[in-house]
Amino acid sequence: MADVTADDGALRRFLHGLPGVDKVGLEARATALGTRSIKTTAKAYAIDLAVSMIDLTTLEGADTPGKVRALCAKGIHPDPTDRTVPKVAAICVYPDMVATAKEALAGSGIHVASVATAFPAGRAALPVKLADVRDAVAAGADEIDMVIDRGAFLAGRYRSVFEEIKAVKEACARPEGGAAHLKVIFETGELQTYDNVRRVSWLAMLAGADFIKTSTGKVAVNATPPVTLLMLEAVRDFHAATGVQIGVKPAGGIRTTKDALKYLVMVNETLGGPWLTPDWFRFGASSLLNDLLMQRQKLSTGRYSGPDYVTVD
Numbered sequence: 001m002a003d004v005t006a007d008d009g010a011l012r013r014f015l016h017g018l019p020g021v022d023k024v025g026l027e028a029r030a031t032a033l034g035t036r037s038i039k040t041t042a043k044a045y046a047i048d049l050a051v052s053m054i055d056l057t058t059l060e061g062a063d064t065p066g067k068v069r070a071l072c073a074k075g076i077h078p079d080p081t082d083r084t085v086p087k088v089a090a091i092c093v094y095p096d097m098v099a100t101a102k103e104a105l106a107g108s109g110i111h112v113a114s115v116a117t118a119f120p121a122g123r124a125a126l127p128v129k130l131a132d133v134r135d136a137v138a139a140g141a142d143e144i145d146m147v148i149d150r151g152a153f154l155a156g157r158y159r160s161v162f163e164e165i166k167a168v169k170e171a172c173a174r175p176e177g178g179a180a181h182l183k184v185i186f187e188t189g190e191l192q193t194y195d196n197v198r199r200v201s202w203l204a205m206l207a208g209a210d211f212i213k214t215s216t217g218k219v220a221v222n223a224t225p226p227v228t229l230l231m232l233e234a235v236r237d238f239h240a241a242t243g244v245q246i247g248v249k250p251a252g253g254i255r256t257t258k259d260a261l262k263y264l265v266m267v268n269e270t271l272g273g274p275w276l277t278p279d280w281f282r283f284g285a286s287s288l289l290n291d292l293l294m295q296r297q298k299l300s301t302g303r304y305s306g307p308d309y310v311t312v313d
């Protein structure tokens with residue numbers, strides 16, 4: 001693929017040259033994939049897969065070290081009475097909680113993800129955003145979830161967004177070698193059109209995103225099936241054009257097993273097996289795990305357990 005990022009004009013021409021999104025077709029595809037039925041054995045497998053793909057999240061101003069430690073314990077053993085339940089993929093916290101989470105998760109293999117770049121609004125000068133990222137990486141973050149500057153994107157300043165993502169990617173490097181993985185959050189609920197979602201997906205992937213993520217969970221409209229499907233298709237097309245595999249993370253408002261399974265069907269149908277692992281697909285969610293545990297219990301015993309079975313966050 002030619003270097004479409006060589007200068008401002010080339011980048012703009014490329015992004016505006018992407019095919020326009022057929023809104024009706026996209027929404028119909030997302031609805032159709034959401035109505036596929038899943039057989040009981042496949043459902044049990046899919047529930048455990050979904051658990052293993054969760055970035056178990058707490059992003060509240062009132063977060064305390066105790067709350068973060070409790071969340072980490074839950075991520076390691078989601079059901080203390082049943083050690084066959086898999087662990088989650090990551091615990092997602094603000095940068096000042098990274099060290100606490102890192103310590104609580106030591107030896108578990110669960111990653112610490114941290115939001116950065118003045119999450120959730122993304123409104124700060126670049127040096128402040130980069131300091132935020134370096135702080136989280138120095139504290140031990142394995143993954144950085146940055147937010148893009150939606151104002152710049154909507155004003156058509158694509159180069160600025162591109163350069164910011166590149167700079168954040170560089171700030172993810174650890175002095176001792178290696179780097180935190182970079183997830184780029186679009187806040188799709190603020191991007192106004194599906195065409196913008198397709199453009200920003202390509203922009204982020206060209207700039208070096210390891211993952212593209214829908215939302216912060218902090219605005220009115222968060223992850224939706226059509227937007228996620230559009231991003232999965234962009235990842236498929238980027239892979240076909242460059243050979244580079246990029247991960248996808250819908251986040252915000254995904255609370256039920258039914259919804260999670262719809263997303264897994266979309267991944268399977270759009271990208272296939274290579275993406276059906278926690279390395280390449282995640283759910284950003286604070287309460288989805290509880291519903292997955294309840295449905296898992298229902299599948300194995302035929303009934304829902306009592307209200308004390310899962311911890312209520």
Ligand SMILES: O=C[C@H](O)COP(=O)(O)O
Pocket residue numbers: 057059092215216217218251252253254284285286287288
């Ligand atoms: O990235 C994760 C989201 O902030 C979680 O949103 P949620 O509380 O709606 O699950």
